[in-house]
Amino acid sequence: MSFLPHLGHGVGLRTVHYPHVLDRTARADWFEVISENFMIAGGRPLQILEKARELAPVVLHGVSLNIGGTDPLRQDYLAELQSLIRRFAPAWVSDHLCWGAVGGRFAHDLLPLPYTEEAVRHVAARIRQVQDRLGRRILIENVSSYLTYSISSMPEWVFLSAVAEEADCGILLDVNNIYVSAVNHGFSPLEYLSGVPAKRVGQIHLAGHSSQGDLLIDTHDHPVPTPVWRLYREAVRRFGAVSTLVEWDDQIPSFDELIAEANRAREIESEVLSANSVSP
């Protein structure tokens, strides 16, 4: 996306790796942090984030915007987000295309939306409100899902694209989530990729997942698996060089192993782009 810089291949910054930030050995192209973890008055996490942004650009990634919810947007939440943005000047801000609260109660989960015209209008209007309030465009991320609704009238990628177009926001394309949902719902991940407008894709997420019966679950507790790397290769073919980030939230490996995953993404991007450049 033209409004976003290309930051390279970063990693999600998690608590276990804070010591590497303090001793300045946390070398990454960029860091993504969970916004809500820093919506606090003081203490160590904020100090770590100050230090992390001395090492590399930082991006704020939210999990509780509840952009698809039907409760009013939480103005206190947006004020806290705005305050974080002012203090830490993130390269961009993102959240998820889902809902997470109803009746004032938060599930702290990324819950699936029905893909309807009503939901497109509803979510796009709320994204516009958020963007107006923050004074910047945001990115919305496709989530992994384990169910779909019979009332959906369009596939997920059409829904995602329609919301992004109507809201004029960016897309954070999570390639692992596409793969997980494709297996869970039986659609083609390649069709998904080809249905997303390239001009809106500002970031890519990579992660691992696990199996639970017939379903894949987005657990972020494994290395990026082969089918997801394969799909990433296709994503680079389609979208070109896009800032890419490896997420790992459970059974988190050493910082070096995490960086190795980010470096693998860099190698794949480089291979695909150089192959494309010699193609007739």
Place this chain on the structure above:
Amino acid sequence: MPTPSLHEVQRLFWESVAVRPGRDSIAPALVRLVRGADDNDRKTRIRVYSDAYYLRLRDVLHEDFPRLASLLGSERFDDVVSEYLEVFPSKQPSVRHLGRVLTEFLRRREDVPKCLADLAELEWARVEVFDAPDAECASIDDLVSVPADAWPALRFSAIPAIQSVRTQYPVHRLWSDDKLLYVPPAKTSLRVWRKNDFLVLHAPMDERESAALSKMISGETFAAICETFADLSEMEAAREATGLLARWLEDGIVARIGGAA
């Protein structure tokens, strides 16, 4: 059947998912709304979310109340958590606030030993102190230049990252000794604070320190703090008060030293 609104879908979803583990309260209307091979498949898909709801929030509470969880034991802790979530679902976007009223909830329960509610109060104070606002700490050097006649009117203020916790049980002993399963009642005052290096600590206080700390937190003068030691001779009171102040300064709980009001 008319197409349910987005709000109606979400309401059905919440009622089916934010439930106690093992309680099958999936709304038939939600099952009808979900695509699947059959009802079993549809329910399996919905249960991914209900399992995740409970497990995620239980883990958050386990992290915030580790010693409580350990003393209650896995099964009982799970039981407490599931009832707590029913009564006090999360109302804040940040999950950090989830355990805010767990102590109050435990105090209402007859089947939870009173000392464990006190323990929860200590553990929650540690959570609150962990991310309380930052402040610069005063040092002993800051006091060197204060003239002797200015001391009585000197006012101190505590760092924001400090809490005074009063309990009916010496729960700091339960917190620090893994082998201890119970402590007999004994009124206890604890101060919980965050040091400069972000380490969260707590320590028992005797009655004098507890009273003196309350005075410092409420911004009273050094003379007023010294009154805490009024039953001692003037010399002893001054020695005790300055000794206490030195300890507070060393622990990093004095934020700044102001002048007379």
